[in-house]
Amino acid sequence: xxxxxxxxxxNQWREEIRMLKECRKxxxxxxxxxxxxxxxxxxxxxxxxVIEQFSVERVNTVLGYTVRxxxxxxxxxxxxxxxxxxxxxxxxPPRMKRSGNEPPRDFHELISDTHPVILNFVCHFQIEAAQxxxxxxxxxxxxxxx
Numbered sequence: 001x002x003x004x005x006x007x008x009x010x011n012q013w014r015e016e017i018r019m020l021k022e023c024r025k026x027x028x029x030x031x032x033x034x035x036x037x038x039x040x041x042x043x044x045x046x047x048x049x050v051i052e053q054f055s056v057e058r059v060n061t062v063l064g065y066t067v068r069x070x071x072x073x074x075x076x077x078x079x080x081x082x083x084x085x086x087x088x089x090x091x092x093p094p095r096m097k098r099s100g101n102e103p104p105r106d107f108h109e110l111i112s113d114t115h116p117v118i119l120n121f122v123c124h125f126q127i128e129a130a131q132x133x134x135x136x137x138x139x140x141x142x143x144x145x146x
Contacts, residue, residue: 009094016091020110023054024062027122028112036118047125056126060087063123065110075116080123 026032027050035046051059064087067076076084090107112119 006094013091013094017107019054020058020061020090020107023050023058024110024112026050026054027059027062027066027119028114032114032122033118036121043121044125047122056129057088060126061090062110062112063087063119063126064089065107066112066119067123069108069111070116073116076120076123079127080120083123083127 032046035043047059064084067081067084070076071081090110092105
């Protein structure tokens, strides 16, 4: 009987899920709370270190899962909830991609348990960073420089 996935593909998927779980830990730890309460420069440094370690996409994936899971929570701004809907989802297990008839798996283990107000602030930080990046790309496209 042939497996519906190959071992390499399964190992890559497992590694990606492991990295997403580690990213969630970084966004759930007391260090994030301390950075939030220490004010913006320390907070920015902490978030940038998490992004450097895990990537913007992984950070946004974890934030997206968390905000979508707590969509009923009024401590997340409407703009953050809308942003979260557009964030990437974790890759599906190889066997699920092949079958195609199963609904996508929701990864509850990627949901951060950090206070929603702090996560709301992190999301705004990510939104602002994306807007700044978009502005700089537009300036480069038009041939402008700072």
